Amino acid sequence: MFRWLSILGALLLAVFTGGVFYFSLRESAVWNEAAGNVDERGMPAVFDGFVERWNRSVERELRRELAAGEQQRELLTVSRGEGDGCRLAERERSVERLRRRLEEGDHIRVLPLEKMPSGLEWHTGMEEPEIGDPRAVKGGQVRLWINTPFPGTLRAFGPGSENFFNYSAIDNVWIPLVGLHPETFRPIPGLADRWAVSADGRTVFYHLDPEAAYSDGRPVRAEDFLLNICLRTSDAARDPFWTALFRSTFDRITVYGDSVIALTVPSPRPLLPYMACVDFHPAHPGFYHDFNALFLERYQWKAAPNTGGYMVVPGKIRQGERITLARVKSWWAKDRKYYRYSCNADQVEHVFVNLENKAIEMFRRGDLDMMNIRKPEIWEGKLE
Numbered sequence: 020m021f022r023w024l025s026i027l028g029a030l031l032l033a034v035f036t037g038g039v040f041y042f043s044l045r046e047s048a049v050w051n052e053a054a055g056n057v058d059e060r061g062m063p064a065v066f067d068g069f070v071e072r073w074n075r076s077v078e079r080e081l082r083r084e085l086a087a088g089e090q091q092r093e094l095l096t097v098s099r100g101e102g103d104g105c106r107l108a109e110r111e112r113s114v115e116r117l118r119r120r121l122e123e124g125d126h127i128r129v130l131p132l133e134k135m136p137s138g139l140e141w142h143t144g145m146e147e148p149e150i151g152d153p154r155a156v157k158g159g160q161v162r163l164w165i166n167t168p169f170p171g172t173l174r175a176f177g178p179g180s181e182n183f184f185n186y187s188a189i190d191n192v193w194i195p196l197v198g199l200h201p202e203t204f205r206p207i208p209g210l211a212d213r214w215a216v217s218a219d220g221r222t223v224f225y226h227l228d229p230e231a232a233y234s235d236g237r238p239v240r241a242e243d244f245l246l247n248i249c250l251r252t253s254d255a256a257r258d259p260f261w262t263a264l265f266r267s268t269f270d271r272i273t274v275y276g277d278s279v280i281a282l283t284v285p286s287p288r289p290l291l292p293y294m295a296c297v298d299f300h301p302a303h304p305g306f307y308h309d310f311n312a313l314f315l316e317r318y319q320w321k322a323a324p325n326t327g328g329y330m331v332v333p334g335k336i337r338q339g340e341r342i343t344l345a346r347v348k349s350w351w352a353k354d355r356k357y358y359r360y361s362c363n364a365d366q367v368e369h370v371f372v373n374l375e376n377k378a379i380e381m382f383r384r385g386d387l388d389m390m391n392i393r394k395p396e397i398w399e400g401k402l403e
Contacts, residue, residue, distance in 0.1 A: 062246060065310045069249040070127050077126040077266060085117040116285060120270050123283075127245060132276030139215035139224060142292070144207040147200045151360025157346075160366040162388045164378045169339045169371045173322045173331065176251045176258050177315050184369060188344065192327040194352060196225045196280070196296040206292045207357050210239060210301075210326060211280075220287030221270070223295050225280045232351040233303050233324040241274045243301035248272075250302055255314040264298060301326070328353070328362030335368075342369045 092114055095107040120126075167183040174180045196211040206214070211225035231239040251261035265272075271283035282295045303324045309317070322331040328350045335343035344367045352358040370387060372378040379401055381387045392398050 062242070062304050063307050063310050065253060065255075065307075066246050066249050066304075070125075070129060070245065073127055073248070073252075074125040078121070080266065081117055081121050085114065085121065088114045088117060123271060126266070126269070126271060127248075128271065128273045129242070129245070130273060130275050132279065135224070135275050135279060136217070139217075141213045141215045141226070142206070143213045144197070144200075144205065145356065147203050147205055147207055147357070149360070150201065150357045153360055155360050155363045157363045158365050160368060160388075161364045162368045162370055162386070164382070164387050164390045165369045165371045166373060166375065166378065166391075167371070168373065170342075172319050174315070174318050175323060176261065177256045177318075178258070180258075184342065188342070188369060192325055192329065193300045194231075194326045194358075195293070196299065197223075197292045198357065199290070199293045200357070204290075206290065208355070214292045216291060217283075220291065221285070222281050222283040223292050225282070225292075225296065227278045227280070228351075229278075230351050231326060233326060234330050234347045234350070235303075235305075235324045236349070237303065237305065237324070239301050239326060240277045241280050242277070243304060244280055244299060245272070245274060246304055246307070247300055247302035250307060250310060253310075253314075255310065255312050257315065268298070269295075326351070328358070329367065332366075340371060343367070344369075 088110060092107065092110045095110060165183065165187075170182040170184040171179045172182075173185075175185065194209045196209050197206045197214055198209045199205070200207050208228065210227060210231045212228040213226045215224045216222070217224070227239060227241060233239065248261075248265055250256060251258060252265065268284065269282055270285055271281075273281040273283070275281065282299065284291070284295055288294055306321075306323045320336070322333075324330075328347055329344040330347055332343045332345045335341070346362050346365050350362065353362070370381075372381065375397075378387065378390065379397065382390050382402075392402065
């Protein structure tokens with residue numbers, strides 16, 4: 020789950036910031052929401068009625084699973100064969116969990132801010148040490164070797180989106196609601212400026228930073244997170260992974276007004292404020308204003324605005340060769356404690372070279388600035 024602590028992430032950590040290095044993607048144009056098919060809230064038409072449809076679908080699935088679970092439990096009770104005792108106990112726990120989820124009601128709730136529970140203990144994570152080095156100089160370009168095939172799409176979801184570039188430069192560009200400090204491994208603020216955990220340890224309440232914004236300047240709203248669920252689980256996305264993920268990960272998702280999101284998981288777990296939101300991101304409503312059955316083709320090479328410090332430079336995408344990211348100079352988090360010494364390079368160029376020997380020669384000539392080398396014979400014999 021700690022994706023940004025991969026080997027590549029560690030290299031970026033050391034070279035760029037001494038701390039965390041975030042990417043972000045966007046189109047160069049500012050999206051004109053008024054021209055698209057949106058409602059009075061600026062949400063795309065596909066979102067209309069989504070919460071009700073989703074809740075009905077989840078309830079039907081839970082009832083189906085409950086009926087099947089009860090039937091299996093009865094069969095195990097009657098048979099009582101060798102090893103059935105453990106299976107019966109496991110089935111009992113599964114049935115009870117399904118019943119509890121049904122009793123808790125709607126899977127997604129949208130409530131006014133006044134309905135927020137009282138007595139919550141809020142945390143800010145501001146007591147952790149700085150990330151990065153204040154002496155780091157901003158500017159310049161960094162060229163990275165990517166030894167995987169050139170991506171077939173810039174879409175963050177849908178068929179073909181599970182490629183290495185999306186993993187390293189799109190999937191990790193989002194600032195999460197709550198991050199994890201790379202040294203202390205304790206939660207730190209991200210899109211949320213504070214958070215609280217319920218008394219039973221199952222629900223995390225996230226309060227959005229009032230200044231959190233996408234790379235085109237639009238503020239991030241709590242409902243944008245529900246739009247992300249809507250888009251990724253739609254038939255047009257053709258990506259069933261996300262439906263299974265959202266249904267199984269969260270027992271309940273609640274939005275309070277424009278500024279608070281509550282995620283309820285099946286049971287307490289360590290580092291819950293961070294772990295609960297790892298795959299939980301917002302979606303820019305204006306960017307997806309014309310989301311429909313043509314999504315896969317229409318958005319194939321569009322890069323969505325997001326909340327990190329970099330954006331794709333459309334004019335510098337060279338098909339089959341390289342993709343360049345540029346620093347967002349008006350990034351909303353550029354002066355925040357845990358982000359101000361990150362995103363130091365003005366541009367980050369991903370250079371796709373499948374042949375290792377060719378990449379080594381490029382590195383020796385100075386055409387690449389960083390390489391991830393795992394073979395001792397290359398390290399000792401060719402990079403002396």
